[in-house]
Amino acid sequence: MLSRVVAGVLLAACVAVVAFEPPSSDVLLSGLLWVPLFAAATMTRISLLPQLEVTATLSSIVIVAAALLLPASAVVLFALVGLLSREELNGRATLAMALFNRSQMALAGALVAWAVTPLVDDGAAWRLIVAAALGFVVFEVSNDLFIALMLTVRRGLSPRTALAGTVNPMPKFALNAAVSAPLSLLLAVLVRDVGFWSVVLLAAPLWLSHRAQQSAREAQDRAEELAVRVHELEMLNLLSTDLLRIRTHDTVEPTAEAVLRATGRHTVRVDRSGEATGATVVPIAGSEPAVIAVSESVDGPTRAGLEAAASLIGLTWSRLDLERELAETERARTALTGRILEEGTRERSRIAMSVHDDVLPLFAAAQMQIDNVGMLIEMGQLDRASVIIEKATTGVSDGICTLRDTLEDLRRSTLVPGTLADGLRKLIADLQARTGIRASVVAPSNLPDLPFAVELLTYETVRGCLANVEKHAEATKVQVEFQLDEGRLVVLMQDDGRGFDATRVGTRSHGLALMRQRAELARGSFDISGVHGAGTTVRLEVPTW
Numbered sequence: 150m151l152s153r154v155v156a157g158v159l160l161a162a163c164v165a166v167v168a169f170e171p172p173s174s175d176v177l178l179s180g181l182l183w184v185p186l187f188a189a190a191t192m193t194r195i196s197l198l199p200q201l202e203v204t205a206t207l208s209s210i211v212i213v214a215a216a217l218l219l220p221a222s223a224v225v226l227f228a229l230v231g232l233l234s235r236e237e238l239n240g241r242a243t244l245a246m247a248l249f250n251r252s253q254m255a256l257a258g259a260l261v262a263w264a265v266t267p268l269v270d271d272g273a274a275w276r277l278i279v280a281a282a283l284g285f286v287v288f289e290v291s292n293d294l295f296i297a298l299m300l301t302v303r304r305g306l307s308p309r310t311a312l313a314g315t316v317n318p319m320p321k322f323a324l325n326a327a328v329s330a331p332l333s334l335l336l337a338v339l340v341r342d343v344g345f346w347s348v349v350l351l352a353a354p355l356w357l358s359h360r361a362q363q364s365a366r367e368a369q370d371r372a373e374e375l376a377v378r379v380h381e382l383e384m385l386n387l388l389s390t391d392l393l394r395i396r397t398h399d400t401v402e403p404t405a406e407a408v409l410r411a412t413g414r415h416t417v418r419v420d421r422s423g424e425a426t427g428a429t430v431v432p433i434a435g436s437e438p439a440v441i442a443v444s445e446s447v448d449g450p451t452r453a454g455l456e457a458a459a460s461l462i463g464l465t466w467s468r469l470d471l472e473r474e475l476a477e478t479e480r481a482r483t484a485l486t487g488r489i490l491e492e493g494t495r496e497r498s499r500i501a502m503s504v505h506d507d508v509l510p511l512f513a514a515a516q517m518q519i520d521n522v523g524m525l526i527e528m529g530q531l532d533r534a535s536v537i538i539e540k541a542t543t544g545v546s547d548g549i550c551t552l553r554d555t556l557e558d559l560r561r562s563t564l565v566p567g568t569l570a571d572g573l574r575k576l577i578a579d580l581q582a583r584t585g586i587r588a589s590v591v592a593p594s595n596l597p598d599l600p601f602a603v604e605l606l607t608y609e610t611v612r613g614c615l616a617n618v619e620k621h622a623e624a625t626k627v628q629v630e631f632q633l634d635e636g637r638l639v640v641l642m643q644d645d646g647r648g649f650d651a652t653r654v655g656t657r658s659h660g661l662a663l664m665r666q667r668a669e670l671a672r673g674s675f676d677i678s679g680v681h682g683a684g685t686t687v688r689l690e691v692p693t694w
Contacts (some may be wrong), residue, residue, distance in 0.1 A: 152303045153245045159252035162488070163225045166259050172223040178229050179219075184209055187231025209231060210329050211291075212254060213417065214336035215282040217263035217277070218267055224262050228255035251294035261287045281334035285326050374450070381454035384412035388458055392465040401469070405462050409441070413451070414443035419462060431455045435463040478692070532667040570596060573611055573629060580615050580627075587626040588615075593633060603691055606671055607640055610664050614642050614687050617660070622646025622685065633693075637673075640689040648679040664689075 190207035215224050233250045236242035242250070261284040262369035268280035293315045316322075323470075388408045395401055402419045409417040418425045418431075419441055426441035429452065441459050514637035570592045577588040599607075611629055618627050624646030632639040661677065673691035 152249070152299060155302050156245045156249035157254060159256060160248050162231055163252050163259075164256050166256070167222045168227045170222040171219060172220060172226060174221045176219060177226075178303045180230070182221075182225070183223075184231035187215075187227055188233045191232045191234055199249035208254065209285070209288055210332045210336065212258040213261055213281065213288055213330070213333035214340065215278055216258050216284055216288075217265055217333070217337040219262065221259040224258035225255040228258050231627050232603045247293075249299060253292065253299075257288050257291040257295065260291050277337070278334060278476040281337070282326065283332045285330040285333060289322065289326070292346060312574070329493055336466040346681055365390075377450045380412070380455070381450065384408065385457055385461065387412065389461050392461055395465060395469070396472075398466065398469050400656055401462060401465055405441075405458070409455075409458060420444045421466075429455070431459050433459040433463045433466075436466045439466075441465070464481055479632065566604065569599065570606060570631070575613055576615055577627075577629065580619060584619055586618070586624055589627065589628050593631060596631060596633070597693060599693055600640065603638065603671065603693065604675075606667050606691060607638065607689065610667065610689050611640065611642060613660055613664055617644060618685075621649075637690055637692050640687075643684065643691075645684045648681045648683050648685050 154428060185206070190211040204608055212224065212228060215227065219227075229251050232254055234242060234247070234250060237247050264287045265280035265284045268276045268283070271677065296315045297308060297311040300306050300314065301308050304311075306314075311411065388405065391404050391408055402421065405419045406417055409419075419428070421433075421436065421438070421439040425440055425442035427444050428446045429443040431441040431443070433439040433441065433451065439462075441455055441462070443455065447455065570590065574590050577590055579588055581588045615627070622644050623643035627642065627644040629642045630643075632641070661675075665675040668689060668691060671691045674690065675690075676688045677685065678688075681684035
């Protein structure tokens with residue numbers, strides 16, 4: 150609201166100036182040339198000494214030149230009409246700001262005209278030079294005062310602070326004056342002594358110079374941006390190369406810090422604890438609360454490079470975590486496979502000993518009985534021969550039954566890769582046929598292909614649990630159910646038997662303890678819950694790897 154009041158007051162002052170001393174018709178007619186010149190000057194800004202950051206706003210040059218030739222009222226009128234800024238064309242300037250900008254520059258031009266009028270009346274050359282220098286100083290000072298007034302009103306700054314933020318330091322002000330004042334004098338002399346057509350001749354090279362400088366500046370900006378991008382890519386390439394060689398977590402931070410410090414201009418610290426602080430802190434995604442802390446504030450492109458570096462560091466930590474997990478998984482799989490193979494070897498040895506100790510003696514005894522039968526027949530002792538033949542037949546039958554049982558044990562302990570569900574269904578069917586226990590297997594249709602070690606572990610565990618149900622549970626039904634849970638295979642075995650105290654499993658059952666050890670080797674778990682008279686539930690959980 151106050152800014153609108155200030156703009157309104159300045160506009161009213163401009164109107165008063167024009168009304169107090171109305172320009173003549175000849176002067177008004179010259180406005181047809183001055184107004185377009187004012188508009189073109191406002192839209193153009195040239196860099197005179199880029200190395201020293203010396204720029205010339207053509208609007209100030211044109212206003213001072215007009216003040217050297219025109220009365221104050223004409224300068225105000227032409228400035229109000231002609232000072233069209235880029236912000237107004239782009240719609241970024243409010244009405245109040247547009248009025249303020251035009252009014253304050255118009256009043257500054259009026260002050261210049263009043264200040265230089267005594268010097269330019271007699272037309273002396275030296276007085277005109279002094280008038281041009283004085284006019285530029287008056288314009289710059291009054292312009293700074295008006296802007297400081299608006300900053301005080303709009304932003305609540307103190308007049309001292311507002312003025313300090315608007316006034317150019319003396320070296321820069323002096324250089325601007327040394328360049329701009331002669332241009333104002335040259336423009337005034339050309340218009341007065343040669344004519345407005347000479348302004349076109351002067352403006353053409355200035356415009357071309359302005360466009361050339363603008364193009365060069367744009368090309369330089371693009372080149373600088375490209376250089377920043379190239380530097381960023383070089384840094385990221387070097388960082389990614391070094392990070393790929395890392396095999397331990399504790400070398401990630403010093404390696405990344407060394408690369409970032411060598412390729413940047415700041416002090417950089419990589420901290421996985423999240424306790425590092427700095428002017429700029431870039432979080433490392435996926436490894437929170439890890440951050441990259443920079444000692445100073447950084448610009449947009451530099452921050453983008455740091456964010457890309459943070460992503461590489463986070464990916465390196467993730468890669469190392471995965472490599473460690475895979476290594477642990479491989480060690481667990483190797484240990485499990487070794488344990489299962491060891492147990493399989495013991496089982497085969499047991500079967501071989503059973504054949505040797507139980508089956509072979511029966512067949513050997515039968516063979517000896519048969520040899521005795523021949524001798525008894527030759528001796529005519531047919532009654533004794535009949536008795537021995539009966540005993541031999543019984544021995545052979547017993548041997549065959551024992552061998553059949555042994556082979557059946559061997560068949561049940563053998564699993565073909567990829568046939569876990571079918572193998573368990575056969576176990577269930579055998580259990581049901583032998584005992585009459587109602588048994589079932591519930592497995593999902595999308596059961597994935599499992600490593601053979603996992604299949605063996607699951608098969609042996611279920612087989613052992615079913616054997617316990619058959620021997621101890623006195624159950625009427627049992628169910629084996631498979632579930633998949635985020636990369637893990639869960640097997641639930643439930644029966645309705647007499648149950649038992651699960652807290653005493655570790656001291657009572659060597660077989661259950663062995664099942665638990667197998668599961669832990671596979672980085673899984675084996676749990677039993679049972680209550681007397683309420684059945685037993687066994688839960689086996691192993692990763693599918």
